[in-house]
Structures are given as structure tokens and as C-alpha cells.
Amino acid sequence: MHQIDWISANIAASATQRSLKAGQSLFRAGARPAGLYEVVQGKIRLVRLDRSGREAVLQLAAPGDVLAEASLFSSAYHCDAIASSEATVRLYPKSALLAELERDPKLLLAFSAMLARQVMTLRTRLERRNIHSARDRVRHYLTVNADAKGRSVTLRGTLKDLAAELGLAHEALYRTLAAMAADGEIERGKGQIRILRSAV
Known part of the structure; x- marks a missing residue:
């Protein structure tokens, strides 16, 4: 199941699409969050730069994956999102999404379940990174x-x-x-x- 399958018709109606070339930035750390992104085509990587300027990949998102879900509750993005290939993303605006989550308990539960799955995935990745x-x-x-x-x-x-x-x-x-x-x-x-x- 794609992570975005829980989206409601009301939120979907407010969505817009954007195309990116390989290497093009979707957003940068410190910028004001626009909303939740769904990868429609191609791949997007979330990265941070370490002290030496080397890129640390936090996530490689493929079609059906979502980006910037945590930024819905933040005033700024905490990493960069860059297209690893030609890509298309769909943006679900922050204001519309938060309003719908507040209005619809079932939608809020589905969103919470998605976040829980992501926490489990992150724990698995952390476990793997600790293997020497x-x-x-x-x-x-x-x-x-x-x-x-x-x-x-x-x-x-x-x-x-x-x-x-x-x-x-x-x-x-x-x-x-x-x-x-x-x-x-x-x-x-x-x-x-x-x-x-x-x-x-």
C-alpha cells in the first residue's frame, strides 16, 4: 500500500503538481514548509550536509512515498530535498491538510498510522547503521x-x-x-x- 492511500478527496482536490529535473531542489533546509509532498514519478532524496560538506542521505523517496510529513508541525524544513532523477511530485497544502486532519478523526488516525510505520522503518535503519x-x-x-x-x-x-x-x-x-x-x-x-x- 502506498503511504498516501489515506488521503481524502477534499485534500486531493487542493493538490498541485510540480516537475523537477535531476539535481533540482524541491526545498531547502530553513525554508517555510508548503505542505506534504507525494512522489508521483522519479526519485527524491532528503539530505543534510555534514561538517566536511559531504551529503548524508536521510531518505530516498520513490513513487508513492511521502516527504516532509514532520514539517507540517514545524516552522521550517530541517533538510534539503533534491531530485535524484527527473521527477514529478504532488503537493498537498499545509493549511488544507491540517484543517482536514482536525476535522476528520478517521483521517487523523490513518495519518498517525503512517507516521508509526515510518518510525518502525527508521528504527530498522538505525539498527542496520549500528552493524559494523x-x-x-x-x-x-x-x-x-x-x-x-x-x-x-x-x-x-x-x-x-x-x-x-x-x-x-x-x-x-x-x-x-x-x-x-x-x-x-x-x-x-x-x-x-x-x-x-x-x-x-
Whole structure:
């Protein structure tokens, strides 16, 4: 289920769409929040810069994902949103959305459930970031994101996107995947990783 399936007809009627080119900013940290964004097409990454100026990826959003939900209750965005590819987003205005949430308890409950799912996802990512071994970090990601049979993972972006998600340098990820493939643990395909056997 897409995260935005809970949206009401009243809120949907107030929405506007915007197209972005790869590398174009959707919003910047410190700017006043406009509302809730839904990714319709392409990919958007949420980033912050560390002290060295290196980009830390907080989220890679794909079609059906939402952005800036926490900013509905803030006076400013806390990170940058940048298009990783050509993208289209749909904006649900902050004032309309907050008014509808206040008016409709069922909508508020559905919105709260979405936030709860995101908290669980963030806890899983934090658990993974605390794993020191690159191979074990990849294994954790594959286990959590495998299909119903536990045999295959469809990647949401490029390997560079996956490296950012895992908190690894992309060279480290490439080496780790190559080693796992050589050991017969995984098989790489276009946009997909097959799990051939579980770690011993």
C-alpha cells in the first residue's frame, strides 16, 4: 500500500503538481514548509550536509512515498530535498491538510498510522547503521527487504543510492556485493539481487 492511500478527496482536490529535473531542489533546509509532498514519478532524496560538506542521505523517496510529513508541525524544513532523477511530485497544502486532519478523526488516525510505520522503518535503519561489518549490513538490508519467499530484493534506485541508504562508501558496497556473489551467497541482476543462500 502506498503511504498516501489515506488521503481524502477534499485534500486531493487542493493538490498541485510540480516537475523537477535531476539535481533540482524541491526545498531547502530553513525554508517555510508548503505542505506534504507525494512522489508521483522519479526519485527524491532528503539530505543534510555534514561538517566536511559531504551529503548524508536521510531518505530516498520513490513513487508513492511521502516527504516532509514532520514539517507540517514545524516552522521550517530541517533538510534539503533534491531530485535524484527527473521527477514529478504532488503537493498537498499545509493549511488544507491540517484543517482536514482536525476535522476528520478517521483521517487523523490513518495519518498517525503512517507516521508509526515510518518510525518502525527508521528504527530498522538505525539498527542496520549500528552493524559494523559491511557484509552483515548488506545481509540485514536484504533480509528486511526480501520478497515474500525471501529470495529476491528489488532495488529502489542505483547501487550508489543503496550505498547511501546503508551508510557505506559506494566502493565498499561494490566490493562487498562482489565478494558475496563470488561466495555464492547472492546473484546480481538488473535492478535486483537474488539471495542464493543464507549466511552461515
